[in-house]
Amino acid sequence: MxxxxxxxxxxxxxxxxxxxxxxxxxxxxxxxxxxxxxxxxxxxxxxYFGAGAGADAFFVAFKIPNFLRRLFAEGAFSQAFVPVLSSYREKEAIGAVRQLVNAVAGSLGLVLLGVTLVAMLGSPVLTMVFAPGFIDEPEKFALASDMLRITFPYLLLISLTAFAGAILNSYDRFAVPAFTPVLLNLAMIGAAIFLSPLMETKVMALAWGVFIAGALQLFFQLPFLMRLGLLPRPRVDYRHEGVRRVLRLMAPALxxxxxxxxxxxxxxxxxxxxxxxxxxxxxxxxxxxxxxxxxxxxxxxxxxxxxxxxxxxxxxxxxxxxxxxxxxxxxxxxxxxxxxxxxxxxxxxxxxxxxxxxxxxxxxxxxxxxxxxxxxxxxxxxxxxxxxxxxxxxxxxxxxxxxxxxxxxxxxxxxxxxxxxxxxxxxxxxxxxxxxxxxxxxxxxxxxxxxxxxQARWWRFLLQLLVANGALALVVFWLNSPVDQWLAMSGLQRAQQMGLLVVAGAAVYFLVLVLAGVRLRHFRLK
Known part of the structure; x- marks a missing residue:
């Protein structure tokens, strides 16, 4: 540091x-x-993969760590950690804030590492629990279990990423954490296009794409923590007062x-x-x-x-x-x-x-x-x-x-x-x-x-919304085409027609809001 x-x-x-x-x-x-x-x-x-057995297996293998990420990292942990960190920032010196960050990083990282190792060893059991319908299809079940061993470390990596993002958000540095998920998408697109042709089981490339994305997302945020002077030096300390407060808040927040x-x-x-x-x-x-x-x-x-x-x-x-x-x-x-x-x-x-x-x-x-x-x-x-x-x-x-x-x-x-x-x-x-x-x-x-x-003007605001949404519905209904015509269009034609619908609908909606008296200044707040 x-x-x-x-x-x-x-x-x-x-x-x-x-x-x-x-x-x-x-x-x-x-x-x-x-x-x-x-x-x-x-x-x-x-x-590349459609909606067949391979895609089903991957979506299950990805959904399990992704679910735990949303539940733990972006759900329980962030909602518990940010208020505690904000309280330290408001009331304590910077040294106390750093001690909190270090203690949480070490304590959180140790738990995540243990969970990840156990999950990788027991991936068939997790697949059985989260997708029991796959048991009667041995190939799909085995494929999902194999991919889960590769995707599950994403939980460890993305949880630490969420920890870093929570620190940045607490100091009003919102752009970097919000941009970070872009790296997941880029990694998976690259894996599907460039890595899948090299794999014996092509869909397995998506699992490796998830793993690579987790590492990229974590290391991307570290330089910004360094600029704040809050790059963690992990220290396991479950007796730290802030860690205990975070843990108490996390349990029900799950x-x-x-x-x-x-x-x-x-x-x-x-x-x-x-x-x-x-x-x-x-x-x-x-x-x-x-x-x-x-x-x-x-x-x-x-x-x-x-x-x-x-x-x-x-x-x-x-x-x-x-x-x-x-x-x-x-x-x-x-x-x-x-x-x-x-x-x-x-x-x-x-x-x-x-x-x-x-x-x-x-x-x-x-x-x-x-x-x-x-x-x-x-x-x-x-x-x-x-x-x-x-x-x-x-x-x-x-x-x-x-x-x-x-x-x-x-x-x-x-x-x-x-x-x-x-x-x-x-x-x-x-x-x-x-x-x-x-x-x-x-x-x-x-x-x-x-x-x-x-607060003031609530009924008027609801009426303005009702009128604007009614106008939006009329425009979309008028411009839309039957389903069979959409299926018969080329990709370019569908994109053009959808662009027309989106632009026309949004334009009418916001125009009616303006005519009804809604202004941008009504939504400015510190």
Missing amino acids: ASEPAQKVSKESAPKAPGLLRSSGVVGVMTMLSRVLGLVRDMVIAR FGVSVSQINLLLDTVLASFLQTGSVSWLYYSDRLSELPLGVFGVAIGTVILPNLSRKHAAEAPDQFARTVDWAIRAVLLIGAPAALALAMLAEPLIATLFHYGEVTGRDVVMSAQSLRAYSAGLLAFMLIKVLAPGFFARQDTRTPVKIGVIAMVANMVFNLALVLPLAHAGLALATSLSAWLNATLLWRGLRREKAWQV
């Missing part, structure tokens, strides 16, 4: 934090780049903000019993629904957590409530039209992005069914991302865990009720219904505790 004087970070020397709108915009732009490349990645995977990921994993388990292709159909539709969720919902949630944590540490409840209200309005502004567009353009979107190579017209139709079901819960998914930080910033993890358990049990009930009549689309719809239950209970809890209070 560089010397103390050259790298010292303090409240006095730190630059003034940018506004929430600007910070959300930076994260949104970076995340948009990542998501666009993610769609390119999925298009490449679809072209169920809180990440319950939607548990629901998605349950979908994969049940989908493994359905017809071949079901896992892939759910994957492609989930990826599309995650585009607006990641670009806007996650971006806003990422920005407000350290902001809310500092406001709580500074004992400013009115500013805290205004920030939560701002986040809810911002989510509604973007989430409502995004959900509407996904529902109305499900088949055209799937066809435009994935109807190439091995993906058939039937795959398009089946994926669109689950996409439409996911779109019903998109707004709820986004609200969860901004409501949960309202609890975690106040270091309250008990309330979200209770709500998470309720939502998870409800999701199981919905899954069992809907999987038989609606197959894979029923699993997606069950996830959406449980997300709405989760979001509603979080919202009610914040309101009851007065962490969110109704």
